[in-house]
Amino acid sequence: DVVMTQSPDSLAVSLGERATINCKSSQSLLYSFNNKNYVAWYQQKPGQPPKLLIHWASIRESGVPDRFSGSGSGTDFTLTIYNLQAEDAAVYYCQQYFITPPWTFGQGTKVEIK
Amino acid sequence: EVQLVESGGGLVQPGGSLRLSCAASGFTFNIYEMNWVRQAPGKGLEWVAHITTTGETRYYADSVKGRFTISRDNAKNSVYLEMNSLRGDDSAMYYCARPRGRLWPFDYWGQGTLVTVSS
Numbered sequence: 001d002v003v004m005t006q007s008p009d010s011l012a013v014s015l016g017e018r019a020t021i022n023c024k025s026s027q028s029l030l031y032s033f034n035n036k037n038y039v040a041w042y043q044q045k046p047g048q049p050p051k052l053l054i055h056w057a058s059i060r061e062s063g064v065p066d067r068f069s070g071s072g073s074g075t076d077f078t079l080t081i082y083n084l085q086a087e088d089a090a091v092y093y094c095q096q097y098f099i100t101p102p103w104t105f106g107q108g109t110k111v112e113i114k
Numbered sequence: 115e116v117q118l119v120e121s122g123g124g125l126v127q128p129g130g131s132l133r134l135s136c137a138a139s140g141f142t143f144n145i146y147e148m149n150w151v152r153q154a155p156g157k158g159l160e161w162v163a164h165i166t167t168t169g170e171t172r173y174y175a176d177s178v179k180g181r182f183t184i185s186r187d188n189a190k191n192s193v194y195l196e197m198n199s200l201r202g203d204d205s206a207m208y209y210c211a212r213p214r215g216r217l218w219p220f221d222y223w224g225q226g227t228l229v230t231v232s233s
Contacts (some may be wrong), residue, residue: 095159097217101175
């Protein structure tokens with residue numbers, strides 16, 4: 001099974017600053033046939049289901065603010081939140097959907113406002 | 115508008131059974147694969163089960179294999195999770211989740227139904 005390991009487990013960032021979350025997979029998630037990385041990022045706020053933010057490691061879903069940016073390839077991925085807003089306080093999860101089953105998630109990173 | 119509405123959760127004793135349902139609307143249900151994902155209180159997300167469009171192929175997490183069964187009724191636009199031999203570590207919010215297609219992440223999630231296994 002592909003293990004997804006996020007770091008840090010939590011971070012506190014001031015409003016307007018940048019939050020950086022890392023995700024490392026135990027196997028490469030790059031499909032050489034189309035050069036796409038099968039990694040997604042989700043945001044989950046208390047009492048709500050997860051919301052898909054990014055797929056293919058860097059493609060934002062429709063309606064997701066452009067301050068959310070995904071990057072990385074192979075086994076190392078990053079979600080960066082620029083100009084952090086109060087509404088961005090949440091738990092963020094990475095997920096791989098390439099080597100399945102199982103579909104595996106990182107353990108989550110809690111972003112708090114400092 | 116795509117909607118996934120779970121139901122059937124509740125309090126059950128260890129060793130007991132429960133059947134969860136997920137009613138789908140707003141999209142052509144029979145062309146989408148479906149999943150169940152769970153989240154224990156204060157914990158992360160754990161994929162539980164997957165079913166293909168016709169129900170011909172089903173996958174399970176090792177933690178539930180042999181105890182849980184996923185099924186679907188395309189005529190009723192619904193997917194189900196039959197849970198047997200329930201244990202305390204099965205206590206969680208159970209979400210129904212739909213991927214956009216094969217090799218896509220889960221773009222729609224229900225609000226979840228809470229399962230508590232306790233005596």
